[in-house]
Amino acid sequence: MKIFIDSADIGEIREAAEMGVIDGVTTNPSLVAKTGRKFEEVLQDICDVVDGPISAEVIATDAEGIVAEGKKLAAMHPNIVVKVPLIADGIKAVRALSQEGIKTNVTLCFSAPQGLLAAKAGATYISPFLGRVDDIGGDGLELVAQLVTIYGNYDFDTEVLAASIRHPVHLVRCAEMGADVATIPHKVILQLLKHPLTDIGLERFLEDAKKIPG
Numbered sequence: 001m002k003i004f005i006d007s008a009d010i011g012e013i014r015e016a017a018e019m020g021v022i023d024g025v026t027t028n029p030s031l032v033a034k035t036g037r038k039f040e041e042v043l044q045d046i047c048d049v050v051d052g053p054i055s056a057e058v059i060a061t062d063a064e065g066i067v068a069e070g071k072k073l074a075a076m077h078p079n080i081v082v083k084v085p086l087i088a089d090g091i092k093a094v095r096a097l098s099q100e101g102i103k104t105n106v107t108l109c110f111s112a113p114q115g116l117l118a119a120k121a122g123a124t125y126i127s128p129f130l131g132r133v134d135d136i137g138g139d140g141l142e143l144v145a146q147l148v149t150i151y152g153n154y155d156f157d158t159e160v161l162a163a164s165i166r167h168p169v170h171l172v173r174c175a176e177m178g179a180d181v182a183t184i185p186h187k188v189i190l191q192l193l194k195h196p197l198t199d200i201g202l203e204r205f206l207e208d209a210k211k212i213p214g
Helices: 010-019 029-035 039-049 063-074 088-099 112-121 130-135 140-154 168-177 186-193 196-209
Strands: 002-006 024-026 054-057 080-085 104-109 125-128 159-162 181-184
Touching (some): 002 186, 010 186, 024 181, 039 054, 063 080, 063 088, 080 088, 088 112, 104 112, 112 125, 112 140, 125 140, 130 140, 159 168, 168 181
Parallel strands (some): 002 181, 054 080, 104 125, 159 181
16 A cells, blocks of 8 residues: 655655655645745755655636646646646546646545546546535445445546545555555654554563663
8 A cells, every 4th residue: 555645844744755664745725825925935855855646626617617727737847737626627637638748636525426426537546525514424444445445346447545534443454455556744754653562562672771781
């Protein structure tokens, strides 16, 4: 499974990259807005730190505008993946962009039928928001499982990129299901490292080390 960090904070991204555990980055307008910086500057910094797919979301919502914006973003760096909302015009734009060899990440997926149409249009990635599905009483993990099964049934090239991951159990379950990618916030990456027995064991080892002669 590939792991992306879901962040626009260059400090968080750099720390995760230094650990050697991330394969790419996903961003969105909300994350970029938190930085207080220009969108292009944030993207360039990320591209300088991470050598992998970097999702940059369009603001346009009409097909023509999405395609134009997507081409502009893709021209910034070879690693840029154009992030497109899962709406009718978005699907049209994905078809047009994919025909020109531009990679896309179709975002805001909340159902299997949506994911099927995105794959038919030629999406490189589909981003099911499993945490948000859970928030309204649905089963986000089941959505991920459905997409993995459907894409496997028909040999779609679209990769399932599990998003809106809230805790380590989400990640483990997605890995068990065979999701191609999981994008996770910095705080969840740190949670993956934590276990009370690790902390207790390390503390004991360090105390015993003090008893070693010399």
